[in-house]
Each structure stands twice: as C-alpha cells, then as structure tokens.
Amino acid sequence: DAGITQSPRHKVTETGTPVTLRCHQTENHRYMYWYRQDPGHGLRLIHYSYGVKDTDKGEVSDGYSVSRSKTEDFLLTLESATSSQTSVYFCAISESARNGYEQYFGPGTRLTVT
C-alpha cells in the first residue's frame, strides 16, 4: 500500500469553527489531491497540488483552502465550517504523467459539522 496517512480520522466540530485536515505521504510523489465523498455524488475534487507551494482549485473548492509547504504534507482548511461540509474527505497522491497519474488514496477523514 502507498504510504499515505490522514489525520484526524474522525472529527466532530461546530458550525463556524475552522478545521484543518492533514495528509502525509512517504512516497515523494509530486501530485497531491483532496476529495470529498458524498452519497449520490461520488468523489469530487476540492483542490490539488502539483508541487511545493503550487496548488489550484478543483470542482468544489468554495469554502476550502489548501497549503503545501513540504513535498510530504498537504493541508486542507475549512475556514468556517458549515453543515454542508459534513462529508468523508480523502487525500490522494500520484507520481506523474509517466505513470498515467495513477492515484493512490489515504484512509479518509470523516468530518461531521453540527
């Protein structure tokens, strides 16, 4: 299995509070991604990174920000959590176009916003 960890694995927070989720990889892959998974929607890309300090928006980026100060860490921040952000969040990594951007996923973080 690819070396990807996510923390925390579960979190319950209140509406309006900031929340930061962490993704850590030991594979030295260039690309990192944050997804959310919701029933009926499949996985949707929130933000991605193509290198240290290089990030861009995905399909559902509103209300989220990211940072990547080191190759191995990619942080997802909910500036002011809302109930619509209750979801399961997955981090993924991929090496490069050379391997077809094959993606490997972390175990997920279940976030509940009350």
Place this chain on the structure above:
Amino acid sequence: KQEVTQIPAALSVPEGENLVLNCSFTDSAIYNLQWFRQDPGKGLTSLLLIQSSQREQTSGRLNASLDKSSGRSTLYIAASQPGDSATYLCAVTVTGNQFYFGTGTSLTVIP
C-alpha cells in the same frame, strides 16, 4: 463536462460466478481510466489502470477493458469470492487535475 455512470448500482451473485461491472463515460477524450475497490469505511484501493492507448489490463482474476470510441469500460471478475464483496468505482482522467468518478457498483458475493 465529463459524466461517468456505473450501472447497476448494486449487484448480488453466488460465489464462483464470473461477473462484469460496467462503466460508461460521455467524452472519449480521456487520458486513462482507473478501477478502484472500496471497502466500507475505508479508502480506495487501485485495481487497474488502462491508458487511453490500451484496450485492456489484467491482474489476477481481474480484467479491465476500454473502448474509448463507445465510452465504455468493463471490469471482469472471474470465479468470484466472498472477499470480493465491496464497492467498485471507475474514474476517468482527463488531465493531471481533472478526474471524474462514477458513484460505484456495490457487489455482494454470497457464499
């Protein structure tokens, strides 16, 4: 926008049966297609990746095919086992930052 569909949403088969899972996509301009397995409460495990120039990939009892022109991929599972029970997802890669996932087929293999 690319749309990915997986039908049926759920499938139940007896152990030992060969089965086919379907994935269709609306735009044939894809970079690759990847099949994943997801167990309840877990992350996604990569099963097979088919590059756009390939027609199929095999790994053990799994065989995935790709027909770009018709916008279809199939995942064939031979001699199914109860341990194969999981949700199977397909994902289309358009570029390094554009991925579109289906909502999955939930497979139950009955002993």
